[in-house]
Amino acid sequence: xxxxxxxxxxWRNKVRSLVIIFSVALGIxxxxxxxxxxxxxxxxxxxxxxxxxxxxxxxxxxGFEQSSDFANFIGNAQNIEDSLLKxxxxxxxxxxxxxxxMAASAETAAGVLISGVFPKDEKTVTTIxxxxxxxxxxxxxxxxxxxxxxxxxxxxxxKVRSKIVITIQDIENNITSGAxxxxxxxxxxxxxxxxxxxxxxxxxxQKLTNFPVNAxxxxxxxxxxxxxxxxxxASVKELTGNKLDVKTWKELSPEMSxxxxxxxxxxxxxxxxxxxxLLFGIxxxxxxxxxxxxxxxGMLMAIGMNKLRVFSMIVLESVLxxxxxxxxxxxxxxxxSKIGETHxxxxxxxxxxxxxxxxDAFVYTQLDxxxxxxxxxxxxxxxxxxxxYPAYKALKNDPADALRIE
Amino acid sequence: xxxxxxxxxxxxxxxxxxxxxxxxDGIDINFKxxxxxxxxxPSGSGKTTFLNMLGGLDRPTEGEVIIGGVDVWKLSSRxxxxxxxxxxxxxxxxxxLIPVLTAGENVEFIMQLQGRPKKEREVRTKELLEAVGIGDxxxxxxxxxxxxxxxxxxxxxxxxxxxxxxLADEPTANLDSAATVGLLELMSQMNKxxxxxxxxxxxxxxxxxxxxxxxxxxxxxxxxxxxxxxE
Ligand SMILES: Nc1ncnc2c1ncn2[C@@H]1O[C@H](COP(=O)(O)OP(=O)(O)O)[C@@H](O)[C@H]1O
Ligand SMILES: [Mg+2]
Numbered sequence: 190x191x192x193x194x195x196x197x198x199x200w201r202n203k204v205r206s207l208v209i210i211f212s213v214a215l216g217i218x219x220x221x222x223x224x225x226x227x228x229x230x231x232x233x234x235x236x237x238x239x240x241x242x243x244x245x246x247x248x249x250x251x252g253f254e255q256s257s258d259f260a261n262f263i264g265n266a267q268n269i270e271d272s273l274l275k276x277x278x279x280x281x282x283x284x285x286x287x288x289x290x291m292a293a294s295a296e297t298a299a300g301v302l303i304s305g306v307f308p309k310d311e312k313t314v315t316t317i318x319x320x321x322x323x324x325x326x327x328x329x330x331x332x333x334x335x336x337x338x339x340x341x342x343x344x345x346x347x348k349v350r351s352k353i354v355i356t357i358q359d360i361e362n363n364i365t366s367g368a369x370x371x372x373x374x375x376x377x378x379x380x381x382x383x384x385x386x387x388x389x390x391x392x393x394x395q396k397l398t399n400f401p402v403n404a405x406x407x408x409x410x411x412x413x414x415x416x417x418x419x420x421x422x423a424s425v426k427e428l429t430g431n432k433l434d435v436k437t438w439k440e441l442s443p444e445m446s447x448x449x450x451x452x453x454x455x456x457x458x459x460x461x462x463x464x465x466x467l468l469f470g471i472x473x474x475x476x477x478x479x480x481x482x483x484x485x486x487g488m489l490m491a492i493g494m495n496k497l498r499v500f501s502m503i504v505l506e507s508v509l510x511x512x513x514x515x516x517x518x519x520x521x522x523x524x525x526s527k528i529g530e531t532h533x534x535x536x537x538x539x540x541x542x543x544x545x546x547x548x549d550a551f552v553y554t555q556l557d558x559x560x561x562x563x564x565x566x567x568x569x570x571x572x573x574x575x576x577x578y579p580a581y582k583a584l585k586n587d588p589a590d591a592l593r594i595e
Numbered sequence: 596x597x598x599x600x601x602x603x604x605x606x607x608x609x610x611x612x613x614x615x616x617x618x619x620d621g622i623d624i625n626f627k628x629x630x631x632x633x634x635x636x637p638s639g640s641g642k643t644t645f646l647n648m649l650g651g652l653d654r655p656t657e658g659e660v661i662i663g664g665v666d667v668w669k670l671s672s673r674x675x676x677x678x679x680x681x682x683x684x685x686x687x688x689x690x691x692l693i694p695v696l697t698a699g700e701n702v703e704f705i706m707q708l709q710g711r712p713k714k715e716r717e718v719r720t721k722e723l724l725e726a727v728g729i730g731d732x733x734x735x736x737x738x739x740x741x742x743x744x745x746x747x748x749x750x751x752x753x754x755x756x757x758x759x760x761x762l763a764d765e766p767t768a769n770l771d772s773a774a775t776v777g778l779l780e781l782m783s784q785m786n787k788x789x790x791x792x793x794x795x796x797x798x799x800x801x802x803x804x805x806x807x808x809x810x811x812x813x814x815x816x817x818x819x820x821x822x823x824x825x826e
Contacts, residue, residue, distance in 0.1 A: 190696075190703075190707055197695035197696075198695055201694070484689075484690040485690055485693065488685075488690050488691065489693070490676070491652055491685055491687075492679070492685055492705055493676060493679050493705060493709075494676075495673065495676045495677070496673075496676075588652050589652040589653035592652070592687055
């Protein structure tokens with residue numbers, strides 16, 4: 190009955206309670222939507238980095254990542270690739286030769302990271318082939334095709350079919366160079382990536398450098414779902430033993446996994462600030478409630494309601510008040526975030542500087558149900574905290590004084 | 596017959612501001628089971644203070660209040676609340692009922708505080724509201740009831756906890772004369788029906804006329820203590 194007393198007490202002063210409920214709802218709505226927005230933003234960015242740059246997992250010879258030593262390659266690459274493809278949930282495997290070099294057009298030159306890839310396999314792992322804005326992904330040019338980023342194309346002032354000379358060191362550390370023709374120009378949303386990465390066919394660069402035919406610097410793996418990451422990692426490690434260095438995207442790019450965490454943190458700080466602001470409004474309301482009901486509370490204490498029950502009654506009222514607003518806010522926030530999962534928020538107005546950093550102009554929100562539970566708990570805590578001082582005041586009521594009619 | 600209440604040397608001195616007020620001044624008195632007593636006296640004579648000390652609401656400066664053998668003011672404040680709940684029924688002048696609860700819920704509430712089972716509470720609530728003559732208003736909120744009806748609910752609520760006695764401080768002060776007579780009639784009936792001891796403060800002559808014992812207080816002292824035969 191305490192619960193129903195507290196609930197009905199809220200509606201004694203409808204306007205006052207609705208003001209509080211509305212403010213809590215608004216604050217929580219903003220918090221939920223902002224949380225879903227930033228989560229979506231972070232995940233979209235991560236997804237993109239995985240799809241274009243990292244892939245879910247990479248295998249190297251130990252030490253290659255640090256030194257990029259050309260001679261530090263994996264020997265029996267084809268066998269490993271075949272075995273990897275038999276692991277369940279792995280959807281694609283590709284190998285690459287990686288070498289630093291110089292790309293020069295008729296006008297100028299730039300340092301680049303050259304990946305020698307198998308275009309067919311590469312398509313099963315990364316989405317560069319889908320980011321082609323001009324020309325085609327290795328098709329259309331018969332001899333020595335190269336796929337370069339838009340930013341680099343601008344820098345070198347080249348177009349599709351333009352000639353580029355690539356200069357690298359071969360396996361004996363001799364400088365060697367080859368003429369390539371631009372087959373396609375890609376554009377990810379990451380300008381830095383587009384400026385420094387170019388793709389050629391494995392066989393072309395292998396011939397140029399005398400790299401062993403069956404060797405590789407890097408094996409990249411695609412999987413069906415990030416959820417399966419740790420399970421697949423275990424299987425891959427079992428296959429490779431200790432001889433090779435297997436890393437997931439989280440280890441390959443720690444800043445990406447921090448991104449999610451820091452977005453979460455940011456959201457909670459945001460919500461806590463909102464709740465803190467609301468806290469004072471609720472305290473004020475509850476103080477008014479306690480003052481208005483001095484005589485009633487005195488009567489309740491006189492007829493046998495003990496301090497714990499009086500305290501609970503006030504705390505319950507405050508919690509129900511905040512929670513009503515919180516639930517309304519969560520529902521509206523969740524619905525809006527759900528809509529945002531299929532109808533992206535368009536940031537193109539501000540997106541220019543922002544795209545330099547690799548973020549999308551369109552952000553799909555992402556609603557995390559566990560966040561809603563945590564917010565609910567935070568709202569309840571706010572309600573409890575807001576009630577402590579008013580409830581303490583109520584307990585200091587002396588029933589004899591409260592009931593005395595002046 | 597047993598003494599329900601024994602009072603010895605009960606004194607209350609208010610120390611507010613500069614002046615000391617001796618609101619109740621060394622009262623000795625006993626109340627027996629089933630008595631129907633009016634405490635009368637002019638305004639400011641100490642009736643409320645006396646009743647509050649008797650009801651465990653206001654701590655005496657001196658003296659003892661012994662209810663059913665328990666020295667009330669020696670109880671811890673926590674035990675005192677439970678003691679009040681189980682032994683004393685209260686009817687106040689106003690602010691008696693919880694406005695957000697219906698008449699029935701108000702009566703039931705105190706039994707719930709006592710931890711009585713739901714079935715018993717429901718049966719007893721119905722019974723009592725019928726006994727006080729408003730069985731048909733069980734679902735009405737206090738604001739939908741007249742002053743007299745509200746005080747009837749308060750009497751039912753006071754009876755619900757099966758107390759040793761019921762204290763009523765000017766229960767008719769806010770009522771018109773018809774309602775006043777009605778309420779007194781009801782209290783007297785309940786007194787006879789359940790043999791519940793009633794002690795009420797009043798300065799209303801019509802109320803006094805119903806009492807079978809009248810204790811007159813002046814300046815915090817007992818002036819007269821008379822018994823009457825009534826029909
Ligand atoms: N809380 C208090 N502080 C100081 N004086 C009080 C207080 N309550 C009552 N008094 C004084 O005690 C006396 C008795 O008051 P009260 O018991 O209310 O009388 P009654 O109920 O008969 O009118 C009065 O003089 C009143 O002014
Ligand atoms: Mg009085």
